Amino acid sequence: NLTGAYNCIHEVLPGMRERRDGVIINISSVAGIRAGTVGGVAYNASKFGMSALGITVAEEHRELGIRVTNIYPGEVETPILDNRPVPVSAEHRARILQPEDCADAVMMVVRLPARANIPESVIIPTTQSYQLPPPPCTTSFFTLAPSLPAPPRPPSPPTSASPRTA
Numbered sequence: 001n002l003t004g005a006y007n008c009i010h011e012v013l014p015g016m017r018e019r020r021d022g023v024i025i026n027i028s029s030v031a032g033i034r035a036g037t038v039g040g041v042a043y044n045a046s047k048f049g050m051s052a053l054g055i056t057v058a059e060e061h062r063e064l065g066i067r068v069t070n071i072y073p074g075e076v077e078t079p080i081l082d083n084r085p086v087p088v089s090a091e092h093r094a095r096i097l098q099p100e101d102c103a104d105a106v107m108m109v110v111r112l113p114a115r116a117n118i119p120e121s122v123i124i125p126t127t128q129s130y131q132l133p134p135p136p137c138t139t140s141f142f143t144l145a146p147s148l149p150a151p152p153r154p155p156s157p158p159t160s161a162s163p164r165t166a
Helices: 002-019 041-064 079-083 090-095 099-110 141-147
Strands: 022-027 066-073 120-123
Touching: 002 022, 002 041, 002 066, 022 041, 022 099, 041 066, 066 099, 099 120
Parallel strands: 022 066, 066 120
Antiparallel strands: none
């Protein structure tokens, strides 16, 4: 993933620099901004790397008129779904992004005038959550709290003196 994107960018940048114009679009994955367990460690790392690659190339070349966009699609109906351990149903495949949805996002970026740039774009199926999952832990402060000793109480303020008797 990352090596291929790097090699492609490395190949086209000299001509773009010379023309002082160009558009680079990296198709990454939401796994490049929100790591999850579906793709695995290597997939997530390569997608985070692609994100950094695009952002860095954009920053280094924006003054030359070169625009870079990272597109982060969610789940897309592609043959890679056939490799999942649990088969993906036809109904699910119909609800997720189709390749033409991603192509439309690319065309939106390409059609912009040279003065406009979309640095990053996330496109997900309507039914896919974009919230980060909770961190994987077995305990939390709230489950530990009952077993912790209570903090010491501050001393009580002094009471007023009893009336004096004469």
